[in-house]
Amino acid sequence: MWGKLLMKSLGKRLQSLVVKSNCTNCGNNQHKSSDEENCNVCLGESKECKCVHNTNHNNNNNYNYNNSSNIEGGTNMMMETKNDASDEDDEANSSFTHAVINMVGMLIGLGQLSTPYAVEQGGWAYSSTLLIGLGVMCTYTSHILGKCLRSYPTKLRSYADIGGQAFGSKGRLLVSTFIYMEIFMALISYTISLHDNIVTVFLGTTLKLHLEKLSTPQLLTIVAVLIALPTMWIRNLSSISFLSTVGILMSVVIFVSLAAAAVFGGVLTNHSIPVFQMHNVPSISGLFLFSYGGHIVFPNLYKAMKDPSKFTKVSIVSFTIVTALYMIIGFLGAKMFGPNVNSQFTLSMPAKQIITKVALWATVLTPMTKYALEFAPFAIHLEHKLPSTMSGRTKMVIRGCAGSIFLLIILALALSVPYFEHVLSLTGSLVSAAVSLILPCAFYLKIFWGQIAKSHLVLNFFLITLGLFLGVMGTISSSRSLVENFQAHHSN
Structure with a gap:
């Protein structure tokens, strides 16, 4: 090709x-x-x-x-x-299997922690329908992203490029805003997860630093983030990729730990799951949407493939694997912990067991491996804006300082709003719905307008409408819950 x-x-x-x-x-x-x-x-x-x-x-x-x-x-x-072609060939070295692993690794993350909670709160009928439905819909939207990339193979290389091709400079600006919002809010969620799980890891530990406004859990979180801070200075992409691989491995460890707790940990899977809970639908939809949000990276995966014509097959296989994993984790966790399941199932696992300790440590280490990778788009954009006459060392210092400040802002916000499920749901509703459903369909309609069959027109307009509905309802619900919990916390 x-x-x-x-x-x-x-x-x-x-x-x-x-x-x-x-x-x-x-x-x-x-x-x-x-x-x-x-x-x-x-x-x-x-x-x-x-x-x-x-x-x-x-x-x-x-x-x-x-x-x-x-x-x-x-x-x-x-x-x-x-x-130029040689450079592209050097970049396009990803096999089919490698592409599937990368896509699955991109999709599996914080979403797996909240899936049991979402299944329990939404009911098994709604949860199974939405998990499978979103899996199919997001597979389709990844497919049409591939079609957009194939229409301009030498011009389009990223998600923002597609937005620019479809809607011009304003479209590129809007898409870039959504991309950075997703990265920013996802990092806040990762840091909240780090805070919640590190408390359980060091249960009973007290740090006496005579800082009245900071509790021991907050101090432990600050220490963990400061340990991860040097990764923001990494400029070598191979080192960042290594951190990403460690993060994927931690996700596998978390999944295996849950299964091991059911088989060897003495936790019975005898809780009943409600059929359908209408009042929780808006906020739960945001959690599921977040779990499937990875489309901003799909163009990069496409461009890295030796044979991009197999990208649709990669999407089908990847989303099938991810949907199956979410179904297993969601229903297994809901059956194990029932109504008492935490928004992060690792916090509901039996205390003092080795399996639980392993899962908690994996959950703590996962955010620490994600910071550099998630910050990379900001860093690359920043370096491109710096004068070409500036030395490499100066650029590294500016990049590292900007990354450190960025991470400290993330830390401050995460400690101020420690409500994992609400922040995750807000991210899914406000950003992931647009990035995974609405924007890909809008790009496809704009670029291929006049060449699309009526049935495909109806399908794409339906997905845009559904994405808007889930996004607006979920944003209102999660924002209200976030404000209520924040006010209750400060009043107490």
Whole structure:
């Protein structure tokens, strides 16, 4: 596939070069101007140039196709194209299996901790319907993101690029805002999770630092974040990728710990799960939406594949695995802990058991491995904005200081609003609904308008409407719960 793209791109560049050179030799300036414009239009739309001037130029004896400057320019152009293609080939080294692992690792995270709570609060009928339904819908939206990328294979490389292609500079700005909001709010959720679980890990531990306004759990959280702070100075992407791999491993450990607690930990799976709890539907929808939110990274996974034509199959396999894991974790945890299940099931596991300690430590370490990876988009954007004359060391210092300040702001907000399920639900409703459902459908409709079958038009408008409904209802519900809990906490 990449060979075909290379030859097509090379052919178009050489064709454009020849046309411009021929027009330069033409004595008619008006002819030259109009023909160049027409050729540029044809080539810009990726069409074969069939303009009238081709015939005229072929019949004109004044053209010299062996012009040495044309040969030299064509050779340089060819070398540039080959170098660009070589860079892309170096990046596109991900196999099908590797792509599936990356996508599953991207999707499995904090969502798995809250799934048992969501199943218990929403009821098994609603939860199973929404888990499977969202899995299918998000698979489809990842598929149409791949179609958008295939429509402009050399131009679109990221989620923001697709937004810019569909809606211009304002679209790119809006999409970038949603991307940074998701990263920011997800990091707050990770830090809240760190705070909640580190308390249980060091249960009974007291730090006497004579700081009246800070409790021991808050001090422990600050210490953990300060330990993770140096990772914000990492500039090497391979080191950041290593941290990401450790985070994926911790997610696997958490899942295995829950299963081990059911089999070896003496926890009975005898609790009944309600069928349907209507009053909890809006907030629970946000938790499930957050669990499937990973679309901002999918274009990067697509571009990293050796064979991007298999991206849809990767999405199907990945979302099938993730949906199955969520179903197992959600229903197993709800059956194990019943109405007393915590918003993070690790806090409901039997105390003082080795299995529980392992799960808690894995949950504490997971956020500490995520900070550098989540901050990377900010860091890359920041470095691009810095003057090119600035030294690498200075850029590293600016990047590290900005990352450290950013993490400390995240820490302060997380300690001020320690309500994991409400923040997670708000993130899912306010941001993930847009990134995973609404925006991909809007991109697809805008880019392919006029080429879409009526059934697909109806489907995409339905998904946009559903995403808006779940997003608005969930945002209102989770925001209200967040404010109520915050006021109750401070009044006490």
